[in-house]
Amino acid sequence: MARYIAGRIGYLIITLFIIASFTFLLMQLLPGSPFNSEKLTADQIQILKHEYNLDDPIPIQFIHYIGGMLHGDFGVSFTYDGRPVSDLIVHRIGPSATIGFEAVVFGTIVGLLLGIIAALKRNTYIDYLAMFIAVLGISIPSFVFAGLLQYYIGVKLEWLPIAFWGGFKFHIMPAFSLAVGVIANIARFMRTEMLDVLGQDYIVTATAKGLSKASVIFKHSVRNAMIPIVTILGPMVVGIMTGSLVIEQIFAIPGIGDQFVNSITKRDYPMIMGTTLLFSILFLVVILIVDILYGVIDPRIRLGGGRKS
Amino acid sequence: MSVVNDNITLDMFQPAQISADESDRISAPSIGFWKDAWLRLRKNKAAVVGLFFIVLIVIMAIVAPMLSKYGIDDQDVVNRQNLYPRIPGLEWLGFDGKDSTGMDTYELNGVKQNFWFGTDELGRDIWVRVWAGTRISLIIALIASIGDCLIGVAYGGISAYYGGLVDNVMQRVIEILAGIPNLVLIILFILWLGGGMTSIILALIISGWIGMARIVRGQVLKLKNQEFVLASRTLGSSDQRIIWKHLIPNVLGQIIITLMFTIPGAIFFEAFLSFIGLGIPAPAASLGSLNQAGFENLQIYPYMALFPALILSILMISFNLLADGLRDAFDPRMRK
């Protein structure tokens, strides 16, 4: 197990290095520089370049870049008055993390319930309804949901604030918009897993012991069906990150996603690269945790040593 | 429970040879793989509805812009700016050309004809723009998905076919690439290549082929060692027959299913890119850029977001329903 984890961390570092090199390379290749403004003279550009260490040879810049990264230094933003990228990210991470977390928790709970109910009532109208909701959730982009909510609940009914950041009232619509995809994916996955487990012989054994229906469903079926759910955590986090870029824009939330989109429009490369790396690290760490977690909660893997292919 | 039955006569106790052949007959004729899949797909109402809407939207995307007298960039800020949708016969649904205050935007501007989906702030016909945008989105999704498919099948096939060291190296490469979130890969590529259709397609292919490669490799490896292939070989089938009768139908089914799930994914990403300012540049339209423009005007002119969002959603739902249906239809375990 320890060897396996060490190997996985090795992969993580290689992947991150590749991403970092790629982002660095892109910065060199990209057309345009933040100092291409016509107002600046050649001398001024030179001074600025020197200030940002952009006049060093490229390999030296690369070493600086990677070295800085290891210290949590992702360079300085071109647009936000030269503030360090890491500062800006830390400053903005709160709202993004909050709605992301709320969406994951709410989406997972609702999704699990929907999936369990659909499986227990399979081939009834309840099942069909739950799965139709799931198809809608998977198909309809989160920004369409966000738009619908914003227009009807925010603009027309005025039940919730249309946008901006504040107390819990401000979280509801953006978190729900993000959660829709989570609900749909988890519900579908859980239904399949539940049906699979419910068809297993050990469920009959459990029933034959005289256990109550609730015991059979929760202790034997749901527990086992939930184990593979952790595998979709990785894609789910990417889904939330993707969604947050758009949702934060629509609801004007001062989070990382909103900042990222702004830095793309303004071609603020250090900011783009910093956020990109942050997203990559987040994703890699999540899939690493998922893999380890899977080994912990499934005794077949934990003690068997080998992994299920 | 003794039976006193007058119907039982002595002659009924003569030995009688009853034919057992009846019960041995196979009741249904055998049906080929593709025909069987098609029959099952046809029974799936949701998939049929999905297929119907896909066909309808594709036809509209091809035909509607050609039949309209307006081009996608025909502006007229003087005479027909921000006209609300007016569809004869559907006035009761709110498509009566009146704005939120009840003013008839057509009367105000003295416009006689109907704009079914309304016009935008530059006076362009949204009907034309929506269908032309749908066309662009569909083309992007289709080419990207086919690209995914070609690279993925080649990569996965080679990896599984050669096995050993080749497979090992190729899988390590995939493992590292899979560690990079799609989102990041696509954004970096478009920043590098610049906006536009080609770079969007390339970015989608670069981030999308890995899934297909993994599925193809998995399928080929699984099938290579499966007992029915061995059984068929034992019965003297030629390699040709095994490949065409066993491997291709099974792998192809999986490829088609994956392709069907990739298309809506690509449509979504195109729309998403427009939202973060990396989409198709103006004045060309895609479903994404139309949605984005609509959302910017959501509070003042909600109709501008309505139709692009509606078509985008219907398209995504239809592809997902069809893909679900295909998955069930191709799954041999579902065969009754």
Add this chain to the structure above:
Amino acid sequence: MDKLLEIKDLQVTFKTYAATVQAVRGVNLTVNKRETLAIVGESGSGKSVTSKAIMGLIPNPPGKITGGEILFEGTDLTKLSERKMQKYRGNEISMIFQDPMTSLNPTMTIGKQIAEGLRKHQGLSKSEARKRAVQLLDLVGIPNPQVRVKQYPHEFSGGMRQRVVIAIALACNPKLLIADEPTTALDVTIQAQILDLMKDLQAKMDTAIILITHDLGVVANMAHRVAVMYGGKIVETGTVDEIFYRPKHPYTWGLLSSMPKLHTRQSELLAIPGTPPDLANPPKGCPFAARCPHAMKVCTEFMPDYSDVSDTQQVACWLQDERAPKVEPPETIGVGGRTR
């Protein structure tokens, strides 16, 4: 002998998309205390469905008990609510299943799986149940039970898992144990061990056993009485000696003939030609008529009644009717072909 279980005219149907399958069509059975009754028959004869019906484990939908009574010590189990039935399951009546590889929950320790029933039915505390689980593992012959009780099913071999399954079934000293092909999925050498264990435990615990099998060797080894099922009906019942030495039904003859024998040289095994009836459209008369070498016209038209051959042997066959021609059983049934 005391009757423990009496099944009267049990009928079970399954609704599928295409048709309604009458899996069990009027089964009558008695199980006495402490005895072993074997139900034999080929796949689809209704023997497993009958046993699931006793446990109240017919999945509904699609299955349903459409008629008859299952009297366990005088209580009709078919009339009980789900909650009341739970008091019988695993407590008064237990079941062991065919495949030990799949009949244990892979993510729960063996100890917990044994303890569950004990805690539910006997109200034991956690530690009491754990102690009892260790005793049970010891009882079913699992070495080192203190350690094994904390392990997961994948750490056990097939034979050991079946011992665990037996321990779970016997945890609450049930009066009736239903064993649905308990050895089919095991290696031959392990089979004998498991059967010996069951016999041994039956003697210790005074349990009655319903043994469902298609292996006549197992029947000869284990059973006191035998019920032969075909096409959702019982066609013949009798003591094990009666069924092996004086069988009356042509289907029983066919079953015995198809059993390989050691002391005679056979160039090939004798199979019963044809296939079982389609229970979605069950035949009007005797279900075996279509495959019976002695079939008469009456067989296809009317279901024969049970006739008593002895106090303990009943058979449903028109050949027993006085009007029928006298037919002798074929020699291939190999009288004396018992394996032990």
